[in-house]
Structures are given as C-alpha cells and as structure tokens.
Amino acid sequence: MSSPTGPDQRPFPPGEYGVVVVGSGPGGLQVSYYLSRLGIDHAVISADPAPGGMFRQFPFFQRLLSWTKPHTAFAHRSREYERYDFNSLVAFEPENRALMPDLMDGSSEFPSRAEMEAGMVEFVRRTGLAIRYQTPWLSTSREGELFVLHTPDGDYRTRVPVFAVGAAEPLLPDDIPGIEHASHYVATRDARTYAGARLFIMGKANSGFELASGLLQWASPIILASPRPAQLSVNLHSLGGVRARYVQPWEDAELGGGVFILDASIERLERHADGIAVHTRRSQDSEPFVVEADEVIAATGFSAPLRDLPELGVATFGRSGLPTMTDHFESATVPGVFFAGTITQGVSGLKKFGIPANSGAVHGHRYNGRLAVDEIAARFFGIDRPRPELDPGSVVERLLTSASTAPELWHQKSYLAHAVSRDADGVLRDEGIVSLAAYVDEAGPDGVAITVETDDRGSIHPAVYVRRRGRVDADAVLDEAPLTEYRTTAHRNQLEVLLGDVLR
16 A cells, blocks of 8 residues: 655655554554555554564564474465464465565574564565654544544544554562662663672563573572462463473572572562662561572563553553453543554453463464454444355364364464354355454354364363354364364264254
8 A cells, every 4th residue: 555755755744544553563563464455544653763663672582482483284375374483474465474484594493583573574575564663652632533643743643543552661560669779671781791690580470581591501590589489381281371482490490500489579679788688578488588689680571651541541450551452452441542462462352261362472463453453444444344155064164174274263262263154144154253252242143153272281172152142152162183183074073063053
C-alpha cells in the first residue's frame, strides 16, 4: 500500500488516518501487514530509528529463548513450517514467510538478537511496509469520536489507535528501602566487568536466569532470590516457567558450584564500605538472612508504557500495568483502543490447567494481531472475514488437519481454535482461526471449534467444543497420539461421534 509523504519525505505525515499503529516492533509490524493486505488506510509511527522493537537491545546475552529449526519435514514457505519457526513474522504470500532461517548463521537453532532484528528489517523490506520512524507518541486526547495522538511532528487523528508499544518499561519495586543500590536488568554491563564479583539477582524468572547463565563464568557466587520457588518450563508443560536454555545455573546450584537459589523476600538493601548488604527473610521459616554482595541486579520485570491512556479511562491491572482487554484485544473500558504485540499477554483466555497463553512472545502474538485486525476491519470498515462454504463430508478431515498441523493451534494451545459453523439455512462455513475464550463465552451460530491443549500431565491432544442452540454445551478431548498426528481412523470416529448431528 502506498503511503503519503511529507516535506521531509518520510511516510505518514501528521493527519487523520483510519487506523494509527504505534510501534515498529514485531507486534506493530504484524498488525500493519494485516491492515495493508485488507487495504485499510493506516499510519505507523515509531520512536525507534528502525524496525525491531526490543530486539534492537534485548536479550542482553544475545540469543533468544525461542527456536527456528532450519531443517524439518516441511518446506520453509509452507504454513506447516510455522509450527517449527517461532521467530518469523507471518504472511499470506509464501515468499514472505519464514524469513528467519535464511538470516541465521547455522550455529544455533536459537537466533541471535542481531539476527532477529535483521528478520524484522527484512520483513518490512519484503512486504513493502512503511513506518514513520523517530516519531514518538507523547500523549493522547479525544476529539469527539477521534483519538488524537500527539507527537513532536504533529498530531495523528484516528478512530482506532493500536498500541504495540511492548511491555519493556523497567519495573523496580517501590517498597524496598535501598532499592536505588540495585541496577535493573536493562542496565546490565558487559559480562567481563562482573569478573570475580559477588552477585545478587533479585528475581527467579527467565530474565534472572538469563543473567545467571550469561555471568556464570564471571561472577561468583551468584545468588538468585525471590519469595516463591522457581519453576521449570519442562515441569509446568508450558513456557510459563524458566526455559530449558537457562537451566545451567540450576544444575550448578544442585551440584554446589557457586550458584545459590533462595526462596526469600528482599526487605532492604544497605550499602557499606565492602559492598551491599541484602537483607532477606527466608520463605520456609521467616528467619532473617543477610547476603553480602558487590552487585545487585533487579530482574524484577517490566511494565507497559501506556503513558496517559489510563487518564482517558483505559483500565489496567497487575504490577506490569497491562490494560484490561476483551478477547479481541480491545480495551475493556475504552472502546476503539486496541493493543498488539507483547501487551496482548494481558488476555489470559481459558487458561486451562493453569497454563498461560504464549502471547508475550512473537510466536503467539503474531496470530493475536490477526484477530484484532479482523475485529477492526469488521466493526469500523465493514470488511468481514471470508467464511467459505464447506462440503459436510470435508469437515472432520479439515478439523483434524488443523489439530495436526495448524501453527496457530500449536503456538497458542487452548487459546486459539479452528471453528466451523452452520448458518440458519444449513450451509456450513469455515470460520477460520478464532479466540477460543470468545467462542466459548459468546453466543453464535451452531458449530464446533477444535484446539490443541496440554493437560497437567503433559499430555498433548485435541480438544473439541460443540456449540448447540447458540451456546457451547459440550467439550471433550480426543485421544493423544505418540507423534501428534490426529488424522487417523480412530480420531475420525471419535470426532464424528462428538459432533453428532450439529453439522448435518
């Protein structure tokens, strides 16, 4: 889609647009891509000088947590390959898919930070997206039905702003005396400057273990502390725990190699001549315990930089200040304000077995962006999602194929689903990928939705939700399969029984 240019020849000069997207990280780029393919007038503005968002700086120790496998049973440009490529943005055109494998040097299936940034740049180049860089969103106001985004270059007016500003504002606890003696994760220095240091890390989530992994050969001892026990992703059967990439410090602690993992609350920090005294209280017995350290790094998380949106009525929740949203990623309190990217982790979905969605990462939120754009397109621009007519005899195979291969279902288990509906005249329609929570909670035509879920035992299997008389009245699971291939006679028979006459 061509873009207007101003006197400085940058795209999207201040003015009025159908949609204004804020942010040029993966969330903003993915939304702009979907909008452009629907022909929806929109502008993209970004404070950054180039695409990439947080990947222009983080992760600090360079390699990502998520993998892109260069060699699989599927061709790189196929949709099936997306299941094995966590890091590429997605596209309708095969030539614009799976850009990451060609940019990686082959030394690891985990791309480097620089490779990930290069992937964002290449996606913009290949898909022809336009972004107005170095144009930070400063504040927001209302003019009737329009939202006005104020920037140093001028004002942007729109009915629909989409904020893809990440959740990467450093968050330090404000209730710990002496917290000023700690530096936040974002201020971590070159690893060699920690040589021989006694290091105390506040926090036992992925960022804390990333620091411990990166500094393992430099600092000693390394103490990681937080009130609750750390949990591993392999034990939780989800990405909600510490990832396997960062387990080395855990093993070191188990073998007595100089890493210590404490369950303790941090009560205060005191600087003295020999370093920093970290006063803690142990979780198991409430006894005080003091750790002497040379450096304290707070891996205490991040918040969403929403600026003045709460003053306009956007409700938030939790320490990270994430906005409360509908299942379509719209503000629950200010209609018309949408969110994209890592912020969409604020929509929890059904959270079956306590397993969270993967919306905080590219491989999850790249699909959330499609749902948000579909909602925007239908409500504000009269562009409805295609609903192809289906042959009744193809439905079972279509759904089992999705359960076996659809990347949306595998990357967002128990969160996204493939739905089929029946019109009042009996015509079957392919609804495509939908929010599972919305499908379950909202009224709609009779039909079925299939998703993939992992239960609390780690079993992976399809889950089927049947809607009758406008509401989901039954759900059931199909048998697991050793190699997660569900297009078998047994699974076909199971699904046909579950559907009964709902699609006949």
